[in-house]
Amino acid sequence: MTSVASKRLFQEYKHLTQDPPEGITAGPVTEDDLFVWEALIEGPEGTPFEGGIFPAELKFPKDYPLMPPTMRFTCDIWHPNDDPNHYEHASERWSPIQSVEKILISVMSMLAEPNDESPANVDAARMWRERRPDFERKVKADVRRALGL
Amino acid sequence: MAEQTLNIPQLIAVVLVGFLAIRWFLSPASPNQNASSRNAGRQVNPAHVEQIAQMFPQLDRRAIVWDLLRNGGSLQATTERLLSGRSLDTRQPPTSFQPPIPLSTAPTASTSTTPKPSAAHPDLITRYNLSSKITTPPSTPGASDVTSSSVESKPGWSANRNERAEILKRRREEMVLAARRKMEEKDRKAQSAA
Numbered sequence A: 001m002t003s004v005a006s007k008r009l010f011q012e013y014k015h016l017t018q019d020p021p022e023g024i025t026a027g028p029v030t031e032d033d034l035f036v037w038e039a040l041i042e043g044p045e046g047t048p049f050e051g052g053i054f055p056a057e058l059k060f061p062k063d064y065p066l067m068p069p070t071m072r073f074t075c076d077i078w079h080p081n082d083d084p085n086h087y088e089h090a091s092e093r094w095s096p097i098q099s100v101e102k103i104l105i106s107v108m109s110m111l112a113e114p115n116d117e118s119p120a121n122v123d124a125a126r127m128w129r130e131r132r133p134d135f136e137r138k139v140k141a142d143v144r145r146a147l148g149l
Numbered sequence B: 001m002a003e004q005t006l007n008i009p010q011l012i013a014v015v016l017v018g019f020l021a022i023r024w025f026l027s028p029a030s031p032n033q034n035a036s037s038r039n040a041g042r043q044v045n046p047a048h049v050e051q052i053a054q055m056f057p058q059l060d061r062r063a064i065v066w067d068l069l070r071n072g073g074s075l076q077a078t079t080e081r082l083l084s085g086r087s088l089d090t091r092q093p094p095t096s097f098q099p100p101i102p103l104s105t106a107p108t109a110s111t112s113t114t115p116k117p118s119a120a121h122p123d124l125i126t127r128y129n130l131s132s133k134i135t136t137p138p139s140t141p142g143a144s145d146v147t148s149s150s151v152e153s154k155p156g157w158s159a160n161r162n163e164r165a166e167i168l169k170r171r172r173e174e175m176v177l178a179a180r181r182k183m184e185e186k187d188r189k190a191q192s193a194a
Helices: A002-018 A100-112 A122-130 A132-146 B008-026 B029-036 B046-055 B061-070 B075-083 B105-113 B116-120 B141-152 B161-193
Strands: A024-030 A033-042 A053-059 A070-073
Touching (some): A002 A024, A024 A100, A033 B161, A053 A100, B046 B061
Antiparallel strands (some): A024 A033, A033 A053
């Protein structure tokens, strides 16, 4: 079982290296453990996250791809759908034909279009809804700080 | 006469009863504590609560105290349960449970949470150790072109695992540096426009 998961993860790693989707870099932290990945996601254009790079950690279960990985941003990200401590990829929508690439792309689009219905960060959600200019200012400040500017 | 005043035995009886009553009301503090600490320390060590709260800042202190109380104040047991991914949610404390949350937590929490985010998440330049690779483009716009074109020739997949790790590392670094360059470029444009 583990070898199935490892093989699959290795294939995905190869694919993501040879043909990386725009704005995404992802791979295992070390090849000694293919079940822990680090991903960098670029903030989508036309959003306050534009220009930002958001690192995240992905942890895969031993029975991947039957079960989805969990993902956690390892940076300060002010977003209605980001729990400051944990972001679980919606497991109810998971199916084994999904992939790391699809997860990361859907996270990217989540950045662009927050899902207001299930806020994980209630404060961020409220700010996003009620004080959009403040929200955008804060996000932009975080983006700059993350780049060391 | 005898019916109006208290005689000596009655007086003694009243004093005795009064004394016992007062003792009854005043004493519960100490014997009761002893009674409730029978399951290995009802007193939760505030230091333990603080320690767990720092490891798992998302947890409610009340829930931590509750969990510690239930496992007899074992810091290790609580930590292990949390680390194994089980939350404390299933053992939600009843609403009636309002422990005296250690006073020390208020000041330490405020001091430890403010610097914490920055300590936990350093900026990407620090994180990937890129300070030496930051080109200083303000005066030399050509410099950034050189770096970006030299990186353009990025190899794809390699059969060698060390090379693969190196490629991935370089791609990550380049992504961060490129984003930074872009942001600086934008700043410069904004400045010159102003």
